[in-house]
Amino acid sequence: MARAYNFSAGPAVLPEPVLEELKGVLHEFGSARAGIMEISHRSKDFQAVIDSAEARLRRVMGIPDDYAVLFLQGGASMQFYMTALNLAGPEDRLDYISTGTWSAKAIVEAARVCDAVDIWSSKDSAFDHVPGPQDILPVREGAVAVHYTSNNTVAGTQFHALPAVDVPLIADLSSDICSRTIDVKKHGVLYAGAQKNLGPSGVTAVILSPWAIARSEARGKATGGLPSMLNYALMVKKGSMFNTPNTFGIFALERVLAWLEVRGGVAHFAARNTARAARLYAELDRSDFWRPRARPASRSEMNIAWRISNPDLEPIFVTEASEAGLLALKGHRSMGGLRASMYNALPDNAVDVLIDFMRDFERRHG
Numbered sequence: 001m002a003r004a005y006n007f008s009a010g011p012a013v014l015p016e017p018v019l020e021e022l023k024g025v026l027h028e029f030g031s032a033r034a035g036i037m038e039i040s041h042r043s044k045d046f047q048a049v050i051d052s053a054e055a056r057l058r059r060v061m062g063i064p065d066d067y068a069v070l071f072l073q074g075g076a077s078m079q080f081y082m083t084a085l086n087l088a089g090p091e092d093r094l095d096y097i098s099t100g101t102w103s104a105k106a107i108v109e110a111a112r113v114c115d116a117v118d119i120w121s122s123k124d125s126a127f128d129h130v131p132g133p134q135d136i137l138p139v140r141e142g143a144v145a146v147h148y149t150s151n152n153t154v155a156g157t158q159f160h161a162l163p164a165v166d167v168p169l170i171a172d173l174s175s176d177i178c179s180r181t182i183d184v185k186k187h188g189v190l191y192a193g194a195q196k197n198l199g200p201s202g203v204t205a206v207i208l209s210p211w212a213i214a215r216s217e218a219r220g221k222a223t224g225g226l227p228s229m230l231n232y233a234l235m236v237k238k239g240s241m242f243n244t245p246n247t248f249g250i251f252a253l254e255r256v257l258a259w260l261e262v263r264g265g266v267a268h269f270a271a272r273n274t275a276r277a278a279r280l281y282a283e284l285d286r287s288d289f290w291r292p293r294a295r296p297a298s299r300s301e302m303n304i305a306w307r308i309s310n311p312d313l314e315p316i317f318v319t320e321a322s323e324a325g326l327l328a329l330k331g332h333r334s335m336g337g338l339r340a341s342m343y344n345a346l347p348d349n350a351v352d353v354l355i356d357f358m359r360d361f362e363r364r365h366g
C-alpha cells in the first residue's frame with residue numbers, strides 16, 4: 001500500500017527526503033564503515049553530528065550565543081519536572097498558564113518540588129482559548145518564572161503573542177517549535193519533544209538561558225547535588241553526553257533541520273503554515289456542518305481541532321478519510337472529535353486533498 005497523507009499529532013510525518021537519507025545511513029554512515037546506530041557517541045563522526053544539530057538549531061531559531069542547547073531523553077514530560085527542579089526550591093513560586101492537558105501535567109510535576117500553581121486557566125471553557133493581550137496575568141509576588149504551552153496539541157489552540165510578564169518565560173514548544181519565529185531572549189527555558197516538528201521521539205531539545213544555568217548550579221549547591229540525569233548545569237558541562245544520548249534520533253533531527261534550512265528556514269515554513277491553516281479554517285467556517293473548537297483569536301496553525309454538528313458522523317469521517325489516504329484525523333482520546341495536525345513536513349497538497357474530501361463528505365452526509 002502507498003504512503004498516506006499523515007495528519008498524526010505525534011510521532012508525526014517526517015520529510016520524504018530525510019526518510020530516504022535515513023535508510024542509507026543505517027548500514028553505512030560516512031567513512032565510519034558502520035551504520036549510524038552502531039558507532040560510539042564519543043566518536044569524532046558522532047560529535048560532528050551533534051555539533052551540527054546544535055549549530056543548525058541555533059541558526060534556525062536565532063538562539064543567542066550565551067544560551068545552551070541540549071538534546072536529552074525523557075520527552076517533554078521529563079522537562080515538566082526537570083525545569084522546576086533546576087529553577088526552584090520548596091519556597092519558590094513558579095506560575096503556570098493552564099491552557100490544556102499538557103500544561104496541567106506540567107503543574108502536577110512542578111508542584112512536587114516547588115510552589116507551583118496556575119495563575120490563569122481556560123479549563124472552564126474546555127481549553128478553547130489562550131490568554132490574549134486583554135487578559136491580565138496575575139503573576140504572584142516574587143514568582144521565579146511563568147510557564148506556558150506555546151501550542152496546545154490536544155485542544156488546538158496557540159499563543160499568537162508571548163505572555164506579557166516581567167519574569168523569564170518557560171515555554172513548552174513541543175508542537176510548534178520551528179513552525180514560526182520566536183523571541184528566544186524572553187525565555188529562561190524552552191523545551192520540545194522532537195517527535196512533531198524535529199524528528200523521531202526519544203530526543204528532547206532543551207534551550208537554557210545563562211540565568212537558568214546559574215539557577216541550576218545554585219539549586220545543586222542548595223540541595224547537595226541534583227540527580228545527575230536531571231541536572232541542567234551538568235548536562236551543559238557534558239554537552240548532552242553525561243551518558244549515551246539517542247544517537248540515531250539526534251542524527252535524524254540534524255537532517256530534519258538541514259531540510260528545513262535548505263528550504264528557507266523557519267520564515268518560509270511560518271508563511272506556509274499560516275496560509276494553509278487559513279485554508280482549512282475557512283472551510284470549517286464556511287458551513288454549519290463543521291464546528292471548529294478553538295476561539296478564532298486562539299486558533300492553532302499546527303493542530304486544528306473540530307467537531308461535526310452531528311457527532312455520530314465523526315467515526316465515519318475518520319474511517320472514510322483513512323480509506324481515502326488521509327491518516328490519523330481522529331481527535332485526542334480525551335476530547336473526541338476530529339483533529340488535523342499539520343506540521344512542517346506535511347506536504348501542502350495534503351491540506352487541499354483533505355478539504356476536497358471534507359466537501360465531498362458534507363455533500364454525502366450533510
Ligand code: PMP
Pocket residue numbers: 010074075076077078102149151152153154172173174175193194
Ligand atoms: N507537551 C505538549 C504540548 C505535547 O503535545 C506533548 C505530547 N504530545 C507533550 C508535552 C508530552 O511529550 P512527551 O511525550 O515527549 O513527553
